[in-house]
Amino acid sequence: MDPDDRRRMDEARKAAERAYAPYSGFRVGALVVASDGSEHIGANVENAAFPSSICAEANAITTAVASGARAVEAVYVTCIDDPGCTPCGNCRQIMREFGVERVILEHPGGRLETYRLGDLLPLSFGPDALGAR
Numbered sequence: 001m002d003p004d005d006r007r008r009m010d011e012a013r014k015a016a017e018r019a020y021a022p023y024s025g026f027r028v029g030a031l032v033v034a035s036d037g038s039e040h041i042g043a044n045v046e047n048a049a050f051p052s053s054i055c056a057e058a059n060a061i062t063t064a065v066a067s068g069a070r071a072v073e074a075v076y077v078t079c080i081d082d083p084g085c086t087p088c089g090n091c092r093q094i095m096r097e098f099g100v101e102r103v104i105l106e107h108p109g110g111r112l113e114t115y116r117l118g119d120l121l122p123l124s125f126g127p128d129a130l131g132a133r
């Protein structure tokens with residue numbers, strides 16, 4: 001366990017408190033650690049046109065990229081209304097694009113557990129398949 005894990009998850013939790021989730025009532029927060037050590041938060045932002053909604057992880061990763069990051073080391077995720085949720089498939093694929101290695105999830109009761117993205121998204125399709133990166 002990284003000594004920063006708890007602090008980072010608490011920041012993801014604060015981001016979740018700012019989520020815009022009037023339709024699902026399901027607030028998610030994420031914190032991304034980019035390869036340069038910078039940290040970026042995100043929360044889910046829903047839309048009346050449901051498919052236009054943005055997940056917390058996607059929000060945090062795209063914010064990191066817009067800040068200049070091109071590689072992400074770790075993503076912390078917490079779902080404050082229903083502890084124990086796991087990232088959706090689309091977010092796992094976005095993580096794959098930017099080389100995420102570790103995904104840290106908060107389980108009910110506050111226990112943190114670290115997963116490897118390769119275990120969450122086996123046999124994945126990525127930039128290498130297109131000769132990129």
Ligand code: THU
Pocket residue numbers: 021024026027028043044045046053054055056057086087088091
């Ligand atoms: N959600 C996330 O933010 N991340 C996930 O990985 C799973 C789902 C959001 C999307 C939507 O706003 C709400 O949770 C219910 O699906």
